[in-house]
Amino acid sequence: MSKIQGFTIVEDGTVTTPKGFRAGGLHCGLKKTERHDLGAIVCDIPAVAAGVYTLNAFQAAPLKVTKASIGLEGKLQAMVVNSGNANACTGAQGELDAYEMRARAALAFGLPEHYVGVTSTGVIGELLPMAKLRSGIDRLPDRVTVNGGDDFCQAILTTDLTKKTICVNLTIDGVQVNIAGAAKGSGMIHPNMATMLGFITTDAAIEQEQLQQVLSQVTDSTFNMITVDGDTSTNDMVVVMASGMAGNSLLQEQHADWVAFTQAFQYVAEVLSKAIARDGEGATKLLEVSVVGAATEAAARAIVKTVIGSSLVKSAAFGADANWGRIIAAIGRSGQEVNTETVDIRLGAFVVLEQSRPITFDEVLALDYLQGESIQYHINLNMGEHQATGWGCDLTYEYVRINAAYRT
C-alpha cells in the first residue's frame, strides 16, 4: 500500500474489495473470440446507487432501464454488463430486450427487478442475440464470487488493450472504507465498440443524494475531461454502488471525513480516466493538458478539451513535435474569451511561450521529453483564478487503422 493524501492504494484491489461485493464474467457468444463478454457486480444487500449517463441524444436502451431502476428506490444490488453489442438504435425491440435482460438477471440472482441495472457496449444498430444472452445470464450467478473482480474487468473490454481497475482505502470514523473502480473505454466515446463505462463500488455508508452529488461532481473533472476522438457514445455510463458495510456513520457534507472521502473518490475516478485516455485507440502516449489562470472554470475546461481534442495537437504529440503554434491556435478557436497578449505555455518543463511571445528552448531536450510515454502541456491564461486538467492521447497511424478497418 502506498499513502496518498488521506488514503492508501490497495494493491490488487478490485471492485470486490469493498465489503459486500462479488463480481464475475463469462463468455456467452456475443464476441466472436473466446473472450468474456458478459459480467456482473453483485452486492450482498441493496446498495445505495447513483449514475451519470451519456448526453448523446441517441441514448441506448439499457441506460433508460438502469435509470428507471435507480429512480425507484435509489438502490441497486446487481449491475449486469455485456460487451460486443451496444443495444443502441434498436427501437422498441431494443428496449424490450434491455428490460428482459434486467428481468432475467433479477430472476437468476433472486432480486427484485428494480435492484438490477443493465448496460451494453459494442456495435450500434444490431439487436441483442437474446438466446445467447439468456443462457449466459442464467450461468452468471455461479461465476460471481469475491475473487471475480478481474473476470468482470475482462468482460467489459472491447478494443481496450488493458484492464482498468483501482482500489483505495481510507479511515472514516475509525473504520476502514474502501472505494474501488473498474472502467472500460478506448476513447472518451466510440460509437461502435468502445463506449466508456465506469463501475465504482464502495462499502462506505452514504445517502443516495450525497452519492449522486459526489459522482456528478467528480465526473465533471475526471471522466468528462478525457477525450480520444471527441465522439460521444450512445452508451456512456458511470454507476456507483455503496454497500454501507464498512460501518461508518452516514457520510454527508458536515461529516468530518467528507473531504477525505471525496478526495479518495476523485482519485479513483481520475486513475480510471487516465487509464482510459492512455489506452485510447492506437495511442502511444498519455497527454495531460492543464489550464490555469482562467476567468471561469467553464472556460478552463472548454480550453483544455479543445486543445486535447485537436487532431493537429494530437498528431504533433505522436511526432514528438514541440509545435506550440497548434496549441495557441486551439486556444484561440475554443470560443472562450482569452487575452491574446498574456498566454504562457510550457511543454513539461520547457517554457515555449511567455506573455504570448515565443521563448527559445532547447529543441533536442524537448524532443527527448516529448518522446516519453506521458507528456504534459501547461497553459496559463493569466486572466483569473480558475483551472482545469484533462487527459487524452496522441493521434497515430494505428488509430486510423483500427477505425478504418473496424466493422468490416
Place this chain on the structure above:
Amino acid sequence: MSKIQGFTIVEDGTVTTPKGFRAGGLHCGLKKTERHDLGAIVCDIPAVAAGVYTLNAFQAAPLKVTKASIGLEGKLQAMVVNSGNANACTGAQGELDAYEMRARAALAFGLPEHYVGVTSTGVIGELLPMAKLRSGIDRLPDRVTVNGGDDFCQAILTTDLTKKTICVNLTIDGVQVNIAGAAKGSGMIHPNMATMLGFITTDAAIEQEQLQQVLSQVTDSTFNMITVDGDTSTNDMVVVMASGMAGNSLLQEQHADWVAFTQAFQYVAEVLSKAIARDGEGATKLLEVSVVGAATEAAARAIVKTVIGSSLVKSAAFGADANWGRIIAAIGRSGQEVNTETVDIRLGAFVVLEQSRPITFDEVLALDYLQGESIQYHINLNMGEHQATGWGCDLTYEYVRINAAYRT
C-alpha cells in the same frame, strides 16, 4: 465552356480573366524549396473590395492590416500574399512587419497604402524574414501580368497538392461579367502551414455594401462548411475585388440579374471549397454531407459539421466502411435537437436507416460505392424544412504522417 444554371464555366479561366486584373508570383526565399512563395493580384483601378476573416482569437497581424485597408474606402487595388510564414503570434513586431509589407508593396506598385491588402500563411510564431520579403516585393511588379493567374495560385500553396482555381461567366445587362477565384488550404484550417485563403475577382460593377453581403452569405454556405480537422487557423481570409470594368449597371438586390450573379458567385465559392476539402491533408476522397428536414438552418449546419468533422466517420470513409452507427452517434452529440425516432440516412443511393431503424442493404455494392473518390452522406431529420451541405475528407495514415512530421 459548359452551361450551368445562368452561367458558364470559363475553361482555363483564372483570377486575371475578369477585366482589369493582373497577377503573378515568384520565389523570394520564405520556402526552403524553389517554389513560389510570394504573389499578388493587382487591379488597373481601385476595385470595390470586401473580406471575411478568421474567428480565431489569435487573429494574425496581416488580417488586421487588410481590414484597416478595406475599412478606409472599401477598395483595394492590390492583394499581396506570402506563404511559408504566417506572421501570427508575432506581437507588436509582427504588426509592424505587416504594415511594412503593405507600405513596401504600395511603393512598388505606385499605390496609396490603403489600397493594398496583405496576407500570410505558414508557420506560426516566427517573425517574417523581412530582408527576403522586401527584395521579393520589389521584384513583384515585373511578374504581375494578365497571364500570371497560374503563378499566383502556386505562390499561395503550402501542403496543398493541387492548385484551386475557377472562373465563370454570365450575362448581366447584356454585357459579359466574369467571376473568378483562387484558393489555398489543405484543411479548413491548419495552424501551421495550411491556412485557408480565398481570392475572388470579378469585373462586375457592384457597391461595397452589396459585395460584402454576398461574400458573407456565400461564405456561410461554402468556405465555412468545409472542415479537414476542425482546427481553425489564425490566418483564414477570403477577399473579393470587383473592378466594375464589365460595364453592367450597379448590382444590388433589385437588379434583374441579382440572383444570377449571386448564384454564379456561390458556384465559384463552392468549387473552391470542395477543391480545398478534396485536397485535405492526406485525403483520398471527398466527403459531402447533406442534412435536410432540419428545424432550423443553424441546426442543419451544426449537424453537417459534426458529422463531417468526426474522426470516426472520417476513418470509416477511409476504410470504405458503411458504418452508419458513427453517423447517428455524431448527429446525437451535435448539441442540436433531434427526433430520435425519425432519422433517415443514405450513403449515396444506399438507404441504411429509415425512421431511425436499420435497413438491410447490399454490403458489396455499398463497399464499391464507398471506395470511390467522392462519397455522399444524406441525412433527413424529418423535423422541418431547413437544410445544409458541407464538405470534408477522410482521415488517413497520410494525414497523421504529414502532421506528426511537419515542423521538425
